Amino acid sequence: MDSTIQAFFAPCPRGLEPVLVDELTGLGAAAVKATAGGVAFRGTLALCYRVNLESRIASRVLLRIAEGAYRDEQDVYDAAYAIRWQDWFTPQQRIKVKVSAHRCPLKSLDFVTLRVKDAVCDRLQYARGKRPSVDTHAPDILIAVYLDGTACTLYLDTSGEPLFKRGWRKSAGEAPIRENLAAGILRLSKWAPDLPLYDPMCGSGTFVVEAALMARRIAPGIGRRFAFEKLLSFAPPTLNDVREELQAAEIDAQSGLIHAADQSAQAITSIRANLALAGLTESVTLQQGDVLHLPPPAEAGLLVTNPPYGHRMGEGDALKTFYPQFGDHLKKHFCGWTIQIFTADMKLPGLLRLAPSRRVPLFNGAIECRLFEFRMVAGSLRKKRADGV
Numbered sequence: 268m269d270s271t272i273q274a275f276f277a278p279c280p281r282g283l284e285p286v287l288v289d290e291l292t293g294l295g296a297a298a299v300k301a302t303a304g305g306v307a308f309r310g311t312l313a314l315c316y317r318v319n320l321e322s323r324i325a326s327r328v329l330l331r332i333a334e335g336a337y338r339d340e341q342d343v344y345d346a347a348y349a350i351r352w353q354d355w356f357t358p359q360q361r362i363k364v365k366v367s368a369h370r371c372p373l374k375s376l377d378f379v380t381l382r383v384k385d386a387v388c389d390r391l392q393y394a395r396g397k398r399p400s401v402d403t404h405a406p407d408i409l410i411a412v413y414l415d416g417t418a419c420t421l422y423l424d425t426s427g428e429p430l431f432k433r434g435w436r437k438s439a440g441e442a443p444i445r446e447n448l449a450a451g452i453l454r455l456s457k458w459a460p461d462l463p464l465y466d467p468m469c470g471s472g473t474f475v476v477e478a479a480l481m482a483r484r485i486a487p488g489i490g491r492r493f494a495f496e497k498l499l500s501f502a503p504p505t506l507n508d509v510r511e512e513l514q515a516a517e518i519d520a521q522s523g524l525i526h527a528a529d530q531s532a533q534a535i536t537s538i539r540a541n542l543a544l545a546g547l548t549e550s551v552t553l554q555q556g557d558v559l560h561l562p563p564p565a566e567a568g569l570l571v572t573n574p575p576y577g578h579r580m581g582e583g584d585a586l587k588t589f590y591p592q593f594g595d596h597l598k599k600h601f602c603g604w605t606i607q608i609f610t611a612d613m614k615l616p617g618l619l620r621l622a623p624s625r626r627v628p629l630f631n632g633a634i635e636c637r638l639f640e641f642r643m644v645a646g647s648l649r650k651k652r653a654d655g656v
């Protein structure tokens with residue numbers, strides 16, 4: 268196996284960079300450095316396989332193959348043409364070029380995309396006598412280009428389908444959050460598998476499925492394929508070694524610690540299907556009911572949830588009466604629990620009449636959200652109505 272050290276970039280939902288830094292460091296990455304929207308790191312291709320299989324927080328893993336200054340489209344073409352693409356893939360493979368930019372002075376990103384595609388095809392024509400064809404739906408090779416104000420960076424995407432597609436989601440339910448966002452929120456909440464966990468408005472069950480995968484030490488990507496398998500550098504024995512090591516590390520379910528509930532029968536059907544597909548039926552207890560009428564499933568623990576949000580679900584007025592009741596329910600019955608609520612509604616603490624002990628800005632796609640933490644200590648955190656947070 269190639270032991271060359273390569274540079275990588277792992278994008279993630281904005282706000283999760285610090286927990287991704289910890290995760291990548293734990294997986295053995297070197298030179299780990301957070302930037303907005305992702306984390307740069309260095310390591311071997313074996314590490315790249317490991318991160319693809321094991322990261323719960325990265326959205327994908329990009330292998331950096333060139334970086335340079337540019338002023339116009341021709342500079343970007345030249346940078347792309349200079350790369351020995353023939354070392355990475357063959358002209359028989361179908362490619363896709365994806366350009367993203369921040370403060371890029373060039374007029375048309377579509378034109379840049381076209382120029383990079385031309386450069387790759389021209390270079391393969393020169394080196395191998397044949398041009399690859401483009402396939403924007405199911406490419407073998409995904410080339411990612413990132414332009415800032417002055418520099419362009421070219422990457423090979425080693426993941427393919429984004430890593431939050433774990434393969435367990437059969438049924439999406441209403442407004443699910445992404446798997447890597449849910450996993451990152453569990454990490455930010457410092458949840459450990461011996462602590463009872465409860466999502467009383469679980470929808471399709473993203474939090475509890477991610478928690479159950481963590482508890483059983485199942486690598487999130489163990490059952491899926493990756494784009495790096497199509498690169499000429501691919502070393503199947505190395506991937507097999509990583510897979511075997513990860514499978515050997517899985518442990519059995521400790522039942523009775525992870526709990527999910529939802530008032531919707533459809534959501535319960537959906538989560539049941541998802542748990543079955545993920546092989547996690549034994550790991551999560553399920554209950555159908557209104558959160559306001561359900562008692563806590565344990566004396567203390569972590570309640571993590573992503574409640575309905577007015578704008579998204581069109582229930583604005585009903586929610587104005589629901590949230591104060593939910594706040595009262597928490598105060599009355601969840602003493603000793605830590606509550607983590609992920610929402611796009613910045614007024615949520617005021618509606619719950621609870622004072623957050625922490626608020627972490629996070630992005631759900633382009634939507635700015637908060638993870639509000641409330642520590643339910645008897646009486647001490649009651650929110651006074653007057654200060655209207």
Ligand SMILES: C[S@@+](CC[C@H](N)C(=O)[O-])C[C@H]1O[C@@H](n2cnc3c(N)ncnc32)[C@H](O)[C@@H]1O
Nearest residue numbers: 443444468470471473529530531557558573575
């Ligand atoms: C935004 S969705 C949660 C999505 C979930 N995090 C996921 O990833 O699939 C909110 C969920 O809250 C449920 N819900 C709304 N009001 C409820 C209540 N009073 N009691 C229990 N569940 C409720 C809805 O049925 C819906 O499934």
